Amino acid sequence: MIVHLSVYLLTNLPAPLFIRLYEPIVNSLMDRVANEAFSPSGLHKLVPAKDSLQHFEMNVKGALHCLTSLLESDEDMIDLQLTAKSNAKKENRTLPLESHDNVEMVLEEYARQLNSILLEIDYMLSRVQSKQDMLALSLDAYRNRMIRMNLYLTIGGISLAFGTAVAGFFGMNVINGMEHAEGIFECVVAGSCLFGGGFLGACYSYLNGSR
Amino acid sequence: MATSITSSTQQSLKDDILPTTIPPSDINDTYAVAIITPNSDNKNIKLSNQRLSIQQIVEQLPGTHARDFFSLSLTSLGDASRKRKMIRQHYSVRNSIHPWFILPRESEIVMSFGCVRAIINQESAMIFDAHKPTIKQQAMRISDQLMRKDRFAFRDGEIIFHNNGKNGKQQTNKTPFEIDMVEQCIASVCTMYSRRIRYV
Numbered sequence: 001m002i003v004h005l006s007v008y009l010l011t012n013l014p015a016p017l018f019i020r021l022y023e024p025i026v027n028s029l030m031d032r033v034a035n036e037a038f039s040p041s042g043l044h045k046l047v048p049a050k051d052s053l054q055h056f057e058m059n060v061k062g063a064l065h066c067l068t069s070l071l072e073s074d075e076d077m078i079d080l081q082l083t084a085k086s087n088a089k090k091e092n093r094t095l096p097l098e099s100h101d102n103v104e105m106v107l108e109e110y111a112r113q114l115n116s117i118l119l120e121i122d123y124m125l126s127r128v129q130s131k132q133d134m135l136a137l138s139l140d141a142y143r144n145r146m147i148r149m150n151l152y153l154t155i156g157g158i159s160l161a162f163g164t165a166v167a168g169f170f171g172m173n174v175i176n177g178m179e180h181a182e183g184i185f186e187c188v189v190a191g192s193c194l195f196g197g198g199f200l201g202a203c204y205s206y207l208n209g210s211r
Numbered sequence: 212m213a214t215s216i217t218s219s220t221q222q223s224l225k226d227d228i229l230p231t232t233i234p235p236s237d238i239n240d241t242y243a244v245a246i247i248t249p250n251s252d253n254k255n256i257k258l259s260n261q262r263l264s265i266q267q268i269v270e271q272l273p274g275t276h277a278r279d280f281f282s283l284s285l286t287s288l289g290d291a292s293r294k295r296k297m298i299r300q301h302y303s304v305r306n307s308i309h310p311w312f313i314l315p316r317e318s319e320i321v322m323s324f325g326c327v328r329a330i331i332n333q334e335s336a337m338i339f340d341a342h343k344p345t346i347k348q349q350a351m352r353i354s355d356q357l358m359r360k361d362r363f364a365f366r367d368g369e370i371i372f373h374n375n376g377k378n379g380k381q382q383t384n385k386t387p388f389e390i391d392m393v394e395q396c397i398a399s400v401c402t403m404y405s406r407r408i409r410y411v
Contacts, residue, residue, distance in 0.1 A: 022408050058308050060404060063325060066311035067397070079315030082333050083387035086318070103390060110397045113405065120408050 022053060026124050030131055046135070050128045057121045060114055067111040077103045148207075155203045159196040166192040239289035240264050243342035245350035247357070248335040249388050258354040260341055262288065268337070272330050274318035282310060283321065283328050283339060291342050313393065320389055325400035329392075336392045353395045 029049055070076055077100035079085065088095050166188060170176075178184050241262050248257045263271075265280070286294070314321040320331040327349055328339040338350045386394075 021406075055308075056404075056407070059325065062308060062311040063400065063404075066313060066324065070313055076313075076315055080313070080320060080390065080393065081387065082315075082318060082320065082331075082389045086333065102386070106390070106394050107397075110394075110401050113401045117401075117404050117408055124408075 022049075022056070022121075022124060025049065026053075026128060030127065033131055033135065046128055046132050050125065050132070053121060053125050053128065057118065057125065060118050060121060064111060064114040064118060067107050067114065071104065071107050071111065074100060077107070151207070155200060159200040162196040162199065163192040239287050240266075241288045242268065242285055242339060243288060243291075244268070245338040245341040245347060246335055247338065247350065247354050247392070249357070256354045256358045258350060260347070268330075272319050272332065272337070274316045274332070275321060275330060276316070279314065279316070279321045279330075282312065282314075283323055283330075284310065285328065285339050286342070288342060291340075320393060322393065322396060324396055325403070327396045327400060329396060331389050331392045333387070333389055336389075349399050352399055353392070356395050356398070357391060 026049060029045060033045060070080075074097055078095050078097070080103050081095065081099065084095055084099060170188060241264055244261050244263050246259050246261055248259070249255070250257065269275070269277075269280075309325055310323045311325075312321070312323055318332055322329050322331065326340075326343075326345060330337045330339075338346060338353075340346050341350060
């Protein structure tokens with residue numbers, strides 16, 4: 001119920017305000033979009049999820065970068081130990097390099113956790129991306145099918161146009177000298193039909209790649 | 212001006228952003244701050260919500276630089292009120308990326324980690340933007356975690372116990388407050404992110 005409500009909010013309201021739990025939303029979205037593969041609205045549903053995931057990814061990357069840059073600097077890790085540093089200062093000594101081991105362990109642990117979260121975000125993003133690619137391919141295939149249909153109808157129309165053009169010429173009430181010729185009507189009809197049919201056949205074979 | 216409260220999940224989160232005691236002219240220079248202070252025995256943690264001016268904050272934290280406050284980009288109570296009004300009147304998508312840093316200074320640690328913006332020293336920690344309910348909740352969680360008698364963590368395949376009790380059998384060397392605080396701030400953000408992604 002909650003998941004359905006989340007998906008409703010996701011698809012009907014601006015994204016970054018509402019997407020907070022990613023895994024169930026992405027899973028539910030994948031199922032819904034798969035069922036509506038030929039609907040252009042499917043693409044629109046994926047975009048907010050992807051945007052929000054990318055925003056989340058940037059935040060996690062920022063956190064990870066912050067921890068790794070701290071881990072790379074021994075001086076900063078030593079400086080984090082304020083109590084030890086002030087005690088050492090009172091005794092007029094400096095903290096040894098290995099004194100930051102405890103801080104390093106803590107930071108490494110959370111850097112690992114963030115890294116794991118980042119991997120999961122990458123996985124979800126790649127799932128959303130592949131679904132988006134699949135939807136785009138489906139829509140391309142659907143568009144190509146419509147274009148092909150349109151082309152067939154045009155070829156058919158041109159083929160018929162040959163016959164109608166000849167009929168138009170001979171239908172004019174103008175003396176052409178062939179009005180009383182024996183068998184000329186059958187020849188003209190058969191010729192125009194053959195020409196139209198030939199054009200149709202040639203186009204069809206060209207489209208199917210036999211030529 | 213200051214309202215002292217003991218850390219507990221039972222605490223009410225309801226708190227007016229604009230207190231009636233602060234004159235409107237001072238609101239632009241007043242910041243809501245959650246202050247976490249360990250008691251002298253380090254067994255109890257006191258959490259208090261205060262409204263401090265930038266001058267009072269700087270006086271309490273002498274080791275910080277002025278540019279640290281620019282980096283923290285704190286929101287005063289006046290700005291918070293204006294933002295709330297703006298959001299009510301015009302919808303705007305929150306697409307800002309948090310600044311991330313942990314800067315050790317002479318006697319303080321300045322950190323902005325996710326939604327937590329804090330300045331930590333040996334005796335106390337200030338968590339800023341405490342006018343937001345989420346920050347208040349985070350501050351309460353952090354103080355609760357700091358107060359727990361028995362804690363353990365997995366590190367490098369080892370179970371490390373932090374036992375603050377008198378009768379604890381396994382007791383590690385006591386972690387200084389500032390390190391504990393930094394760890395809890397990072398841990399709270401990691402837990403929040405983990406819950407968002409994994410739905411557990």
